[in-house]
Amino acid sequence: MARPDELTFAPLGGVGEIGMNLSIYGIGNRHQRSWLAVDLGVSFGDEEHLPGIDLIMPDVRFLEKERNNLMGLVLTHAHEDHFGAIIDLWPKLKCPIYATQFSAALFEAKCAAERNPPKIPVTVVPSGGRVHLGPFNVEFIPVAHSIPESHALAIHTSAGTVLHTGDWKIDPTPIIGLPTDERRLRELGDAGVLALIGDSTNAVRDGRSPSETEVAATITKLVKAAKGRVAVTTFASNVARLKAVADAAKVAGREIVVVGRAMERVVQVARECGYLNGVQNFRGADLYGHFPPDKVLALCTGSQGEPRAALARIADESHPEITLTRGDRVVFSSRTIPGNEKPVNRIINGLVRQGIEVFTDRNELVHVSGHPRRAELEDMYRWVRPQIAIPVHGEALHLHEHAELARRLGVKQVIECQDGDLIRLAPGRAGIIDEVPSARMYKDGRVLVEAEARTVPERRRLAFAGVVSVALVVTAQGELAADPELRLTGIPERDADGEPMAEIAYAAVVDTFKSLPRPHRRDPGAVAESLGRAVRSTLAAHWDKKPVCHVHVLTV
Ligand SMILES: [Zn+2]
Ligand SMILES: [Zn+2]
DSSP, rough: OOOOOOEEEEESSBSSSSSSOOEEEEEEEETTTEEEOOOOOEEEEEOTTSSOOOEEEOOOOHHHHHHHGGGEESSSSSOHHHHTTHHHHHHHHHOEEEEOHHHHHHHHHHHHHSOOOOOOOOEEETTOOEEETTTTTEEEEBBBOOSSEEEEEEEETEHHHHEESSOOOOSSSOOOSOOOHHHHHHHHHHHHHHHHEEEEOOOOOOOTOOOOHHHEEEEEEEEHHHHSOOOOOOOTHHHHHHHHHHHHHTTTEEEEESSSHHHHHHHHHHHHHHTTTTTOOEEEEEGGGSSSSGGEEEEETTTTOTTTTHHHHHTOOOOOOOOOOTTTTTEEOOOOOOTTTHHHHHHHHHHHTTTTTTTTTSSOOOOOOOOHHHHHHHHHHHHOOOOOEESSBOHHHHHHHHHHHHHHTTTTTEEOOTTTEEEESSSSSEEEEEEEOOOEEETTTTTTEETTTTTHHHHHHHHHOOEEEEEEEEOOOBBBBSEEEEEEEOOBBTTTTTTTTHHHEEEEEEEHHHHOOHHHHHHHHHHHHHHHHHHHHHHHHHHHHHOOEEEEEEOO
16 A cells, blocks of 8 residues: 655754744655745845845755745735745746735835836635645735735645744734634644744743734824924835834824835735725825924935935935924834844934934834744644644744743644755655755845855855965066065055054065075966965964955966
8 A cells, every 4th residue: 555645844954043034844755745835935134144145045955956845925014034035036936826916016016116127927715715736725814013914825735734924913903914713723623733833033022012003003193293204114015014004194294205115015905905995195205395293294205224215314314305304203104133233323323413303112112023922832733733833034042032932732733844854744754854955045236145155154254364365476586576566455554553454464575485495486387386375374464354355376
């Protein structure tokens, strides 16, 4: 008798880090599996550790190899950490993509904004609807989050049902979109759920998240009390928040001016999808100056301190249209994502220095997270009662706290895993059975590079200690045909005693060359190596740092 099909799960991104989510589910045996991919997101590089790298994404070489067995890519929602890598990576996979209306529309708008707009087809599935993909039957269950149309996926298979929660929270009054579908989740629990693969982001936080409605009330209070201009910054994709700000402006008799392309794009998509029905029309940034200070509110991008976004330019007074002065108000209706503290604080300090009042989630309830705290996680486990729990979407601490909570709630099998682990969910006892290739890719300008490639470490070394370039021409007799040329970049002019570094390096080149035995002087490789070593160690003796050194030797 043939063995029953195995149901497996492997995270290829998003476990051990927040960002670049990619999960795959397999049905079959070790010789042949059909795959389902869930989400394909990015995370963001930080300037300090990854100079010049904007985006980090999962390596999809495994799925690329398995492309013929890949039934499709299903999107839980349209946050960048869940769909931001599709434009770059889909050409390697070319699989069908399934998403609900808002996610599909936002993706289309994102593609249209590219330099060469790619054509990537997305099939629209209704909220609450299902798609059949080979052995997988995927059901989209509405959950509250911080963007319209976030979905948990109930993945029904012959080996059991898995609930892939996606990003979710419980908010009975989410302002926009459907609340988390408790009734359907309970039904699934009654019918029997094999495994819950779920969001760990806020598993370290006790209690419940406040509602979007409470945030809206605070924003209204702050806007009403303002005497001068008001600017509010938030995540562009948080349409409920945009509506809350619009409603606050209406109450206070202010026009809304939208500043920043990402925000304009979301507003347009949200209007197309009917999420801003009844909300007043917004104005373009060009009209900002036409309104009296107490009759305008600027809704801006840049809550994470992005240097090219609207808020950073307003704060350093370089925005062509939007200006603020003493007594005006800026509301950060956002959380600073770890890693972005420095640029955000730079903006806040810039504003405070100009006498502008700044409100953040540190002093007012102007933001709530879109992820479940512990009491919400407990509700979910009580509704769904899974046999297996696998924490994902978190750093090590979040994952571990989530695992402990699941154990405490009586989940029989709790599996703590890492990116690249292949986990058997059924039949038999669940556990890690294999590894699948997983890694990171960096988006460097328009090019994708492997994280292990030399590019970034080299760049860090250049940033740390600069570079010396040496060029010399050696004659047939093994003499220098001319004075060597040296160029020092990113190196101090003088050492601690005031001696010019260029002269120190020059002397090291000439002395070392002369010390080489004549037969060696005609060997460019050997000369380059000796001179490079000499320059580096001589400068290190004067400076305590070793620069990169490039030596170019020509023989005539
Ligand atoms: Zn999300
Ligand atoms: Zn997420």
